[in-house]
């Protein structure tokens with residue numbers, strides 16, 4: 001799909017952009033001219049790569065994705081001074097690709113509730129912004145769009161991974177998958193009440209490095225595409241080309257992507 005999102009410049013908050021998928025999406029969103037605000041526990045991971053002088057449309061905020069105040073700072077923030085929209089305003093979109101580090105010795109991740117707690121925090125931060133900036137937001141409800149990276153292997157509609165990978169999905173990745181299910185449940189369960197829209201992206205197993213020109217197959221809701229893997233770079237690229245900055249695309253849908 002072409003980069004049709006280059007026509008409408010948006011303000012996008014990124015949670016987890018120092019990692020593989022997030023970085024791939026952030027890099028392209030900046031190049032397309034979107035105003036980007038990235039929350040990062042270690043800002044130098046982004047500022048070393050993207051110095052402010054060369055990337056005026058990126059603002060890096062130091063903080064943890066489990067800290068409501070830090071996340072709220074990314075959702076309603078003065079944009080970088082040289083951006084298209086230098087006044088303080090709420091973001092149009094949030095992309096979250098946070099995740100834990102796998103620990104093979106224990107077959108778990110370093111933070112078993114990283115995504116669940118991240119989603120709780122994000123939803124609380126949206127509430128906080130609405131409370132704290134009620135006057136600036138005015139009567140028109142701020143309706144952010146939330147894009148999250150989840151995973152294959154948790155679909156209730158049936159098997160969305162090849163049979164040969166069943167031991168990986170059902171045993172090895174059990175802990176992160178329980179976490180992803182909890183995250184998705186929080187996100188989908190509160191959408192109507194809290195008035196936001198979402199897209200859930202479920203990639204198959206993530207690989208490095210990038211492989212050029214691989215076709216990406218896309219399944220929606222109960223009709224997932226089944227595949228072995230996809231690179232982190234292609235996952236971030238697909239999100240950029242199909243979701244970031246594009247209003248209404250895959251709104252309130254679960255999207256499976258794989259090579």
Ligand SMILES: NC(=O)c1ccc[n+]([C@@H]2O[C@H](COP(=O)([O-])OP(=O)(O)OC[C@H]3O[C@@H](n4cnc5c(N)ncnc54)[C@H](OP(=O)(O)O)[C@@H]3O)[C@@H](O)[C@H]2O)c1
Nearest residue numbers: 016017018019020021041064065098099149150151205206
């Ligand atoms: N591995 C797979 O095969 C697979 C398959 C499907 C889906 N997924 C999921 O896809 C998502 C993206 O994967 P990835 O490989 O791009 O992840 P990654 O490279 O491990 O990056 C994870 C990101 O999350 C950030 N993060 C974690 N906890 C945080 C916290 N409390 N506060 C702020 N930032 C935090 C990390 O920041 P720091 O730089 O500070 O650590 C990093 O930027 C993850 O949720 C992953 O579980 C993985």
